[in-house]
Amino acid sequence: MVAQKPRVVVVGAGISGLAAAHRLCVAGGDRFEVTVVEAGARVGGRILTSEFAGHRVEVGATWVQGIDGSPVYALARDAGALSVDGLPYERMDGFPDRVLTVAEGGEVVDADTVAAPIEELYRGMMEAARAGEAGGGGGVEDYLRRGLRAYQAARSGGGRELEEVEEALLAMHINRERTDTSADDLGDLDLTAEGEYRDFPGEHVTIPGGYSRVVERLATALPPGTVRLGLRLRRLEWGGTPVRLHFADGAPSLAADHVIITVSLGVLKASLGKDGSGAGAGGGGVVFDPPLPPFKREAIARLGFGVVNKLFMEVEAVAPSEPEDDGGGGGVQPDFPFLHMAFRGQVAKIPWWMRGTESICPVHAGSSVALAWFAGREAAHLETLPDDDVIRGVHATLDSFLPLTPQWRVKRVKRSGWATDPLFLGSYSYVAVGSSGEDLDLMAEPLPRATESTDERPRVLFAGEATHRTHYSTTHAAYLSGVREANRLLQQYRG
Numbered sequence: 001m002v003a004q005k006p007r008v009v010v011v012g013a014g015i016s017g018l019a020a021a022h023r024l025c026v027a028g029g030d031r032f033e034v035t036v037v038e039a040g041a042r043v044g045g046r047i048l049t050s051e052f053a054g055h056r057v058e059v060g061a062t063w064v065q066g067i068d069g070s071p072v073y074a075l076a077r078d079a080g081a082l083s084v085d086g087l088p089y090e091r092m093d094g095f096p097d098r099v100l101t102v103a104e105g106g107e108v109v110d111a112d113t114v115a116a117p118i119e120e121l122y123r124g125m126m127e128a129a130r131a132g133e134a135g136g137g138g139g140v141e142d143y144l145r146r147g148l149r150a151y152q153a154a155r156s157g158g159g160r161e162l163e164e165v166e167e168a169l170l171a172m173h174i175n176r177e178r179t180d181t182s183a184d185d186l187g188d189l190d191l192t193a194e195g196e197y198r199d200f201p202g203e204h205v206t207i208p209g210g211y212s213r214v215v216e217r218l219a220t221a222l223p224p225g226t227v228r229l230g231l232r233l234r235r236l237e238w239g240g241t242p243v244r245l246h247f248a249d250g251a252p253s254l255a256a257d258h259v260i261i262t263v264s265l266g267v268l269k270a271s272l273g274k275d276g277s278g279a280g281a282g283g284g285g286v287v288f289d290p291p292l293p294p295f296k297r298e299a300i301a302r303l304g305f306g307v308v309n310k311l312f313m314e315v316e317a318v319a320p321s322e323p324e325d326d327g328g329g330g331g332v333q334p335d336f337p338f339l340h341m342a343f344r345g346q347v348a349k350i351p352w353w354m355r356g357t358e359s360i361c362p363v364h365a366g367s368s369v370a371l372a373w374f375a376g377r378e379a380a381h382l383e384t385l386p387d388d389d390v391i392r393g394v395h396a397t398l399d400s401f402l403p404l405t406p407q408w409r410v411k412r413v414k415r416s417g418w419a420t421d422p423l424f425l426g427s428y429s430y431v432a433v434g435s436s437g438e439d440l441d442l443m444a445e446p447l448p449r450a451t452e453s454t455d456e457r458p459r460v461l462f463a464g465e466a467t468h469r470t471h472y473s474t475t476h477a478a479y480l481s482g483v484r485e486a487n488r489l490l491q492q493y494r495g
Contacts, residue, residue: 005033011233012262013038014045016463018218019482020260039232039423043219049210052414053314055369056089059416061211061475066200072475079217081209090363091206099338104346106403121151122173132195139433141186168342176358181430182306184376193431198470235287238460260485265305265466266425284422299442304432307419309379313370317406336362347400351393353378380419428473429466443467457492461485
């Protein structure tokens with residue numbers, strides 16, 4: 001009689017789930033029966049490369065946060081995605097040394113005497129926080145504002161007008177930190193936990209061939225038929241062996257010895273309100289039967305999970321005396337500036353949601369495609385607006401910050417929509433005030449806990465960016481956590 005292989009079902013075909021499946025199939029040889037079930041119609045999860053106005057753009061994950069020793073960078077290299085194939089891509093030339101910083105109303109802020117010192121203050125304070133050198137605890141925003149007040153108090157002269165500009169500049173950098181972390185309010189971003197976050201060494205880069213090439217390489221390396229699309233998990237019965245997975249739309253259920261859950265923290269948060277019948281918490285989430293134990297539920301509830309959206313705009317310069325659809329008379333188009341915006345609340349026609357972005361910048365020098373990042377409530381609201389309203393809001397903003405000729409007009413837009421996507425319900429995690437890095441460790445604990453049963457193999461394992469204590473919120477965390485959980489099972493069956 002041939003022994004039955006352990007059956008492993010991985011829920012989610014993002015980089016975390018694919019990394020887990022790939023590790024099991026490669027390191028495990030032929031020891032496991034592996035299936036990846038994905039609710040959507042594609043692999044990749046929160047990695048999604050697209051095209052817009054002749055450019056390759058990233059709708060989701062954009063950066064490789066450090067390349068030295070990075071497994072994601074190595075995957076991109078092995079996939080041939082680091083070679084340039086002629087199509088321009090985001091941040092292909094890095095960042096400019098100097099940007100145009102403008103205060104609301106059109107006043108250019110002196111780069112050397114005003115804008116640069118506030119940026120240095122912000123960067124220095126955040127570097128200190130991530131080195132574990134920031135005292136006081138609490139939220140990041142209070143920490144930054146205390147620093148600004150100390151800076152202003154130590155400076156001789158200046159006056160209230162300069163202080164108002166400096167406050168607007170700090171608010172601009174706070175908007176940037178919101179998009180970096182996904183925290184709607186930096187007052188909710190835990191200062192102490194910033195000292196645990198780590199990037200890989202080396203420069204931060206984008207991927208010329210597109211981030212999707214990374215996950216496509218992982219997926220194509222799996223045995224044929226391993227990944228099954230269009231299976232949305234609705235109920236997980238994990239109280240005994242086998243674990244049973246029940247899917248939406250009447251799809252046949254599956255049985256497994258082990259399930260690796262890689263859904264987003266947003267989906268897990270939506271799962272908390274569901275009772276045994278599946279009622280509650282709206283349309284998202286998964287019913288866990290029996291319910292998740294208190295330690296897991298409490299960690300899910302305490303951790304932060306925000307939304308970050310990107311707005312791509314195809315822009316053109318239009319002289320005031322020319323029709324807006326004329327394209328400036330067919331002459332050579334000027335370059336759109338690298339515009340950083342210090343909002344002061346002076347121009348009523350600028351919509352509130354535009355005030356949540358730090359900048360509108362070309363995706364590379366000389367590009368006709370500009371990009372703005374949004375987080376939190378502004379990002380969520382952006383998803384609800386028709387394109388015409390978005391374009392009007394951008395025009396009102398550009399007219400205020402760039403009032404001199406040429407006038408800049410938006411021809412069309414493309415944006416992400418992570419908040420309303422039921423398969424994600426947001427973008428990435430952060431450590432909120434009241435939480436800690438320990439909650440990220442609790443997220444990673446399998447069920448049943450080892451302390452509850454010393455001789456029983458784990459039935460439900462958890463991977464994903466919100467389960468990694470030091471690289472959370474990144475593709476590095478997602479990949480490494482998937483490998484971690486695969487290794488956990490490999491250890492269980494070694495020998």
